[in-house]
Amino acid sequence: MDRIPILKMGPHLLVTIQVDMHDQLAMTLQEDLTTKIEKEKSRGVLLDISALEVVDSFIGRVIGNIALTSRILDAETVVVGMQPAVAITLVELGLSLQGVRTALNVERGMQILAQRVDAERGARKRPEVRGARND
Amino acid sequence: MHGTTERVPIRTPQDVVVVRQRARTLAAGQGLSLVDQTKVVTAASELARNTLEHGKGGEAVLETVENGTRRGVRLTFVDEGPGIPDVNAALRDGFTTGTGMGLGLPGARRLMNEFSIESTPGRGTRVMVARWK
Numbered sequence: 640m641d642r643i644p645i646l647k648m649g650p651h652l653l654v655t656i657q658v659d660m661h662d663q664l665a666m667t668l669q670e671d672l673t674t675k676i677e678k679e680k681s682r683g684v685l686l687d688i689s690a691l692e693v694v695d696s697f698i699g700r701v702i703g704n705i706a707l708t709s710r711i712l713d714a715e716t717v718v719v720g721m722q723p724a725v726a727i728t729l730v731e732l733g734l735s736l737q738g739v740r741t742a743l744n745v746e747r748g749m750q751i752l753a754q755r756v757d758a759e760r761g762a763r764k765r766p767e768v769r770g771a772r773n774d
Numbered sequence: 775m776h777g778t779t780e781r782v783p784i785r786t787p788q789d790v791v792v793v794r795q796r797a798r799t800l801a802a803g804q805g806l807s808l809v810d811q812t813k814v815v816t817a818a819s820e821l822a823r824n825t826l827e828h829g830k831g832g833e834a835v836l837e838t839v840e841n842g843t844r845r846g847v848r849l850t851f852v853d854e855g856p857g858i859p860d861v862n863a864a865l866r867d868g869f870t871t872g873t874g875m876g877l878g879l880p881g882a883r884r885l886m887n888e889f890s891i892e893s894t895p896g897r898g899t900r901v902m903v904a905r906w907k
Contacts, residue, residue, distance in 0.1 A: 662790070696820060697823060722812075723809075728885065733880065
């Protein structure tokens, strides 16, 4: 297997990592996701790492880069399902995943992404009422 | 009980994954907790990547160790690469010569109970780590 599948779910993308990724696979995922966010005009990325038994500094950096790159492309990334043992190890390793939004599970992650889309819809409606549309 | 020793060559990124898997099996077999297994595997991953990228490849020696009633695992990473000119600098958080974040060596040291490193410029590097149950 040389690619991790990226599923489209409405305005969001869902990635479930189910294999022990070697470094190149992680880099490929980062590139594929960036391309897909642009192509699908996605608003959010849900990265499910519940099956990952190890997050070392390299994989941690890739996760951070995915979050950063998607934000620049106006999509929010939420990392969900990190195993407690992985979280403990990451902190001891010295990696804080600063700036990466996390949630306990897929359900909560989807809520975060849905809230963002809803909030934007609400914000877009208000100027319309005053007749000041600018989109 | 006899100890086991396993040698894993490190030549490709996929070999780093193999080192992680073997280290997991060894640590689990020695009765380490899930958190400790994860620490061992994560340290193994950092050190195997160093061997591949900075040492230009080498090998990992994965062993079970026993000291009286204590059981644990010892991992040794050996390469014949360019070596590390300033080991003390390499052990500091954030020190990097490449594209990484400089957490490899200091991070692996924090995750393990024992850590030692020998490096000779032009000859290679040997890093030994151990974690006890």
